[in-house]
Amino acid sequence: MLRRVAANVAVNSWKGNIFELDHKLIMARQLHARRIEGIDKNIWVDFTQLAADYKGHPPLVSILAKFFGRVVGHEIDAFEDILVTVGAYQALFCTFQALVDEDDEVIIIEPFFDCYQPMVKMAGGKGVYVPLRPRVEGGKALTSADWVLSSEELASKFNPRTKAIVINTPNNPLGKVYKREELQVIADLCIKHDVVCISDEVYEWLTYDGAKHVKIASLPGMWERTVTIGSGGKSFSATGWKVGWAIGAGPIVKHLKTVHQNSVYHCATAAQEAVAQGFRREYELFGTPESYFLQLPEMLNHKRKKLATCLESVGLQPILPEGGYFMIADISSLKVDLNDPSTQGEPHDYRFVKWLIKEKGLATIPVSAFYSPEHRKDFQNYIRFCFVKEDSTLNAAEDILRKWSDRK
Secondary structure, three states: OHHHHHHHOOOOOOOOOOOOOOOOOOOOOOOOOOOHHEEEEEHHHHHHHHHHHHOOOOHHHHHHHHHHHHHOOOOOOOOOOEEEEEEHHHHOOOOOOOOOOOEEEEEEOOOOOOOOOHHHOOOOOOOEEEEEEEEEOOOOOOEHHHHEEEEHHHHHOOOOOEEEEEOOOOOOOOOOOOHHHHHHHHHHHHHHHHHHEEOOOOOOEEEOOOOOOOHHHHHOOOHHHHEEEHHHHOOOOHHHHHHHHOOOHHHHHHHHHHHHHHOOOOOHHHHHHHHHHHHHHHHHHOOOOOHHHHHHHHHHHHHHHHHHHHHHOOOOEEOOEEEEOEOOOOOOOOEEEOOOHOOOOHHHHHHHHHHHHHHHHHEEHHHHOOHHHHHHHHHOOOEEEEEEOOOOHHHHHHHHHHHHHHHO
């Protein structure tokens, strides 16, 4: 849908016991990383902004502010509170570089998208990991909702060195969509310990079976301390366009802009305009049957169910995702000869995935790759499938799995 748009373009506040926070961020600690001090001014930004004030608001940040202001329930300043980036990847990079200093600790919820760990390390910080664990009652975990955080374990990781926590909802690779009460636990800890929340929400429109995506920035006290990462490519199924954004209170986002203006500086105008047109359309149609954000999960849901049925039929135990593009499956019940000398010493899921590619021609991803070394060994019995594929591709995968199952 949006590709046609591109062609046409051608180109809350927190009420505490004593005080109330307004739009300005009030934090006890130094907000930004020391590495960016003294380089926040840029002649091109200064004079381009002066000209822009007389030419009108750039269309993308204006509609993002309008659209997400309605979603979050907070007025968003298009020029102060939003940074448009070259994909969500660059939004994450700018966030870590701008906010994480040497020896700062960053709590990362596992499983995590693989770039978080190296980006924290590149900023000089230290990752501290807390895994979601399957909660099994009377059997196996059946959906991503069965994977939960221990509030006690999470609370134990916060200390004076903690600068930020990173969450991903809906989660890649698990597909977990955090419930409001789960987010509230995280929010309470962020407020108590004066910590920034980096919330990666690129799959926010892909939720299934009644799961509802909640933005942690919408919770009391969290707008002032949350950086929300979004993606035009994920939102409109146009990942190659590389248009992403970071949204948060101006006093935080200004530090991200310093990193951005001294690295990439600008993003392709044509792609930004196309995404802007998509959001203008969605603003008018939001909540109606014509909304793309409503149509997309409905379109993908049958693929999700098709893959789950196929995996179950060959003896794999799928974890039905509440959101996102991916589905993980438990392979612990499968008996496969993995005596390949070249894979000896590797995690079980790595060895299984390599065997599946070599012997069956089916490509998947080992889930332990989404965990820290300290927890990886506990999650070696899962592999990740992607169900956002053409039906012909899903049918071919099903054929491979069924033939394999018939021969066992």
